[in-house]
Amino acid sequence: xxxxxxxxxxxxxxxxxxxxxxxxxxxxxxxxxxxxxxxxxxxxxxxxxxxxxxxxxxxxxxxxxxxxxxxxxxxxxxxxxxxxxxxxxxxxxxxxxxxxxxxxxxxxxxxxxxxxxxxxxxxxxxxxxxxxxxxxxxxxxxxxxxxxxxxxxxxxxxxxxxxxxxxxxxxxxxxxxxxxxxxxxxxxxxxxxxxxxxxxxxxxxxxxxxxxxxxxxxxxxxxxxxxxxxxxxxxxxxxxxxxxxxxxxxxxxxxxxxxxxxxxxxxxxxxxxxxxxxxxxxxxxxxxxxxxxxxxxxxxxxxxxxxxxxxxxxxxxxxxxxxxxxxxxxxxxxx
Amino acid sequence: xxxxxxxxxxxxxxxxxxxxxxxxxxxxxxxxxxxxxxxxxxxxxxxxxxxxxxxxxxxxxxxxxxxxxxxxxxxxxxxxxxxxxxxxxxxxxxxxxxxxxxxxxxxxxxxxxxxxxxxxxxxxxxxxxxxxxxxxxxxxxxxxxxxxxxxxxxxxxxxxxxxxxxxxxxxxxxxxxxxxxxxxxxxxxxxxxxxxxxxxxxxxxxxxxxxxxxxxxxxxxxxxxxxxxxxxxxxxxxxxxxxxxxxxxxxxxxxxxxxxxxxxxxxxxxxxxxxxxxxxxxxxxxxxxxxxxxxxxxxxxxxxxxxxxxxxxxxxxxxxxxxxxxxxxxxxxxxxxxxxxxxxxxxxxxxxxxxxxxxxxxxxxxxxxxxxxxxxxxxxxxxxxxxxxxxxxxxxxxxxxxxxxxxxxxxxxxxxxxxxxxxxxxxxxxxxxxxxxxxxxxxxx
Numbered sequence: 001x002x003x004x005x006x007x008x009x010x011x012x013x014x015x016x017x018x019x020x021x022x023x024x025x026x027x028x029x030x031x032x033x034x035x036x037x038x039x040x041x042x043x044x045x046x047x048x049x050x051x052x053x054x055x056x057x058x059x060x061x062x063x064x065x066x067x068x069x070x071x072x073x074x075x076x077x078x079x080x081x082x083x084x085x086x087x088x089x090x091x092x093x094x095x096x097x098x099x100x101x102x103x104x105x106x107x108x109x110x111x112x113x114x115x116x117x118x119x120x121x122x123x124x125x126x127x128x129x130x131x132x133x134x135x136x137x138x139x140x141x142x143x144x145x146x147x148x149x150x151x152x153x154x155x156x157x158x159x160x161x162x163x164x165x166x167x168x169x170x171x172x173x174x175x176x177x178x179x180x181x182x183x184x185x186x187x188x189x190x191x192x193x194x195x196x197x198x199x200x201x202x203x204x205x206x207x208x209x210x211x212x213x214x215x216x217x218x219x220x221x222x223x224x225x226x227x228x229x230x231x232x233x234x235x236x237x238x239x240x241x242x243x244x245x246x247x248x249x250x251x252x253x254x255x256x257x258x259x260x261x262x263x264x265x266x267x268x269x270x271x272x273x274x275x276x277x278x279x280x281x282x283x284x285x286x287x288x289x290x291x292x293x294x295x296x297x298x299x300x301x302x303x304x305x306x307x308x309x310x311x312x313x314x315x316x317x318x319x320x321x322x323x324x325x326x327x328x329x330x331x332x333x334x335x
Numbered sequence: 336x337x338x339x340x341x342x343x344x345x346x347x348x349x350x351x352x353x354x355x356x357x358x359x360x361x362x363x364x365x366x367x368x369x370x371x372x373x374x375x376x377x378x379x380x381x382x383x384x385x386x387x388x389x390x391x392x393x394x395x396x397x398x399x400x401x402x403x404x405x406x407x408x409x410x411x412x413x414x415x416x417x418x419x420x421x422x423x424x425x426x427x428x429x430x431x432x433x434x435x436x437x438x439x440x441x442x443x444x445x446x447x448x449x450x451x452x453x454x455x456x457x458x459x460x461x462x463x464x465x466x467x468x469x470x471x472x473x474x475x476x477x478x479x480x481x482x483x484x485x486x487x488x489x490x491x492x493x494x495x496x497x498x499x500x501x502x503x504x505x506x507x508x509x510x511x512x513x514x515x516x517x518x519x520x521x522x523x524x525x526x527x528x529x530x531x532x533x534x535x536x537x538x539x540x541x542x543x544x545x546x547x548x549x550x551x552x553x554x555x556x557x558x559x560x561x562x563x564x565x566x567x568x569x570x571x572x573x574x575x576x577x578x579x580x581x582x583x584x585x586x587x588x589x590x591x592x593x594x595x596x597x598x599x600x601x602x603x604x605x606x607x608x609x610x611x612x613x614x615x616x617x618x619x620x621x622x623x624x625x626x627x628x629x630x631x632x633x634x635x636x637x638x639x640x641x642x643x644x645x646x647x648x649x650x651x652x653x654x655x656x657x658x659x660x661x662x663x664x665x666x667x668x669x670x671x672x673x674x675x676x677x678x679x680x681x682x683x684x685x686x687x688x689x690x691x692x693x694x695x696x697x698x699x700x701x702x703x704x705x706x707x708x709x710x711x712x713x714x715x716x717x718x719x720x721x722x723x724x725x726x727x728x729x730x731x732x733x734x735x736x737x738x739x740x741x742x743x744x745x746x747x748x749x750x751x752x753x754x755x756x757x758x759x760x761x762x763x764x765x766x767x768x769x770x771x772x773x774x775x776x777x778x779x780x
Contacts, residue, residue, distance in 0.1 A: 003662065003700040004662070004664050004665050004675065004676070004678075004698075005663050005664040005675065005699075006427065006664075006676075006677060007664075007671050007675055007699075007700060008675075008760070008762060008763050008766065009668075009670075009671060009673060009674065009747075009749050009762065010670060010671045010672070010749030010752050010753045010762065011664065011666055011670040011671070011673065011691075011693060011697075011698075012349055012350075012670040012671065012697070012753065013700070013701060013751050013752075013753055013755075013758065014347065014349065014754050016711065016754060016755070016756040017756050017758075018704055018707055018756050018757055019700075020756070021707070021709065021756055052735060072704075075704075091741070114705070115705060116704075116705050116707060117704075117705035117706050117707040117708060117757070118705060130649070168755045175748070219711075226658060239739065271707050271708050271709040271710070272707055272708050273708075274708075276708065276710040276713050276721060276724075277710070277713060277721075278714075278725070290508075305700065320724075324721070325344075325713055325716070325718040325719045325720070325721065326344060326719050327592065327718065327741060327744070328344055328579065328583075328589060328717065328718040328719045328744065329579065329589045329590050329591045329592040329593075329594070329718075329744070330592050330719075330741075
């Protein structure tokens, strides 16, 4: 007699899977990878390669020898973590620092909580902040972008980032006009296209936005988190700019300088560490935007989005408890 | 093009796979032996009125519904009661059923009009209609099998404004309602008018998803000859056939949590039910047969059959040119909400809308992984619940908290599990949680 499978409904499954989602993110990161390869050449590829391979390696070692469970390094999540980690560092970072960063990313931030889906904090950001605090010099010496086909420039010239220049200038009591007049300050077009110094992934806002739109189209992220971060940063920085234009730079500077786009589009939208409901995602984004600007204006670091995301990650359970989806048939008013 | 009406919260769009949409309804040959389960409707099972050895005619009352939510059962065949015993049914349990040795020629019970002439004029009054619906054992044929006469009795203080007819058929694969609308449109609309009279409503709206353009056009044409019946095309979205979703889609009203549609002045009935009501009231014919789709990716001849209740599933599969060799699962109903059955000996009952044969490789679930908190389950839930959270609460046996998170609102549509990238058995846990929470609620009373 035939034996038939008995299982509960539904008997069909959509085509969605964890690895599909992860590799969609990898695809979305590619435009930014190309931009960083263009500006930093083989260095960029080297950093990406080391970060991805170390993340996959540590995940494999931990799963095989410590957890002794199934090996999931091919699900794409370690690849994404590695790529994002690489995106957060300067292209001349010594390889051993990167490997330590990967260990913090996978070992501390991801696997110690039980692996994919269980980590409260964004693993790549934990890795980045770990490296930033442990190796502040190496993590903040930024090579100047040198387009692959440009002539004349030699390797290994470092310079401050746009945000770094701004911070130093403001701290030294210069006005915004004086800071912008500094020849080291990248102009507007350079800031949007990525022709400036900075970490691998924060170079080109346009490449990041293309990736973001791709992910929204593929339904891997919602628009709420990036939109609310960008909107909050623009409004909050804009208010201060209106109050005192000599002290506070115009708000679009904050949108295109530093890691804001990278953070808003690729870091804060990490499924595991962001809220579950639409309203919760908006609140989360507003919080990140506010904390980012507070750190950029008044904090010790020129850049604040990594800390802002990690801080808001900690609030996610609270947000999930407080912001529920719109329930069907609750407080419904019939017309 | 202006956007079509639909419900607002959640929903998914599984592959439609309506392979049998163009297969006209065929009459299935009688089986040698029929098994008629006594518990075919929601509520209490019927009590047998015949005993072993009795001769029965087609349409003869063989089991009665005694309690409030119960339904009569009639013999679908002429023949002899060979035993009353426990038999495997689609629930997977062995339950009481009447077995009839079928004789080839139908001898109908007196007073049943078996002619094909369409009787348009409705002479029965309100009370007679409801009594006839009750005596003919009509239950909701959409799958829930709720006794229709109970639905027709509007509680005091409530008023039905709209009768909403469910021709959505949002389940993939199934086409029985589609074919019925195409082939029995006239009778269906008369049935709707009978229900309108019984409920004393001003207006009836027939909701049909836009993937059945032919049915929409056909019924719109016919409805011109009927007063106050509106045919409403709807955007294709699962689970639009859910009662609450359909009311939202057609008249934009939200049934409050835990309440029935009558709360917002609506009564919902399936197209199959409306057709059965026509046959009962105009022809005095009890509910003994229905349209069943037999389909699946490997089925040679996807078909729609008019089947007498009690016919073993094997008979339908044979008529669709046999069980494909690599069949791994047989589903009674659609792929989203249907039940897997253990054997092809299980009989067709009033609630059987389709038999879906799935290939071996489609039959097994994929390995469940960690929840990655993607929130897809939350965004597709048509009731605005958080399935990921409910799964966790049920796992921890925190049923009280599950109730606070509205687990009882779950309509078991399966959209969450369908969409979960980690292949989590969300609906399994939700069903378990609902059952446990139900026990807690009952124990408080």
